[in-house]
Amino acid sequence: MKSMKMMKKAQAGFTLIELMIVVAIIGILAAVALPAYQDYVAKSQVAAALAEITPGKVQVETKMAEGxxxxxxxxxxxxxxxxxxxxxxxxxxTTGAGSIECTIQGNADVTGATIKWARAAASAGGAWTCTSSLVAPKDKFVPKECK
Incomplete structure (x- = not known):
């Protein structure tokens, strides 16, 4: 009976080694997750900047129709x-050629970069194209329609 009580006391908590292993695993996960999260934040900031200038395309088309x-x-x-x-x-x-450009504000990876909708002249079809000043390796933050 006495040995049973001692056995229960020996299993009362975690050992220092077990706690250190858990802390090490959490540290490794954080070291991998934080850079990935920062990339996600930068990508969302560039997409938000593009979304803020995109409605201007419709108004430009209206202005072009009015001359x-x-x-x-x-x-x-x-x-x-x-x-x-x-x-x-x-x-x-008035020919239709021009651009709508945004100077991005965000984290250190994207601040100061630009994202632009450029319109070809009406005689060339008036197509819109998206470009960005972000270059490799930071071009991974640019939305697919701008690559």
């Missing part, structure tokens, strides 16, 4: 600066 040039972002209903764009510029000529 009016665009000189500033506020002429097409965009703010000059937003949460994800420190500066938004829009310049579209």
């Amino acid at each position: 009016t040039a665009v000189a500033t972002a506020d002429e097409i209903g965009l703010a000059i600066a937003t949460k994800r764009c420190t500066k938004i510029t829009a310049v579209i000529a």
Whole structure:
């Protein structure tokens, strides 16, 4: 009976080695997860910046149908600066050629980079293309439609 009581006391908790192993596993998981999370955050910031300038394309098409040039972002209903764009510029000529550009504000990987919708002249079809100033290895943050 006495040995049974001693056995129960010996199994009362975790050993120091077991706790150290758990802490080491958590540390390894954190070391892998944090960089992946930072990449995810940067990618979402670039996508949000693109989403903030995309509505301007519709207004540009309306202005082109009216034969009016665009000189500033506020002429097409965009703010000059937003949460994800420190500066938004829009310049579209009456020929239809021009661009809507955002200077990105976010974490250190993407701050200061630009993302742009460029429109070809009406005579060339007036197609929109997306480009970014982010280059390898940071181009992994750019949405697929901009690559």
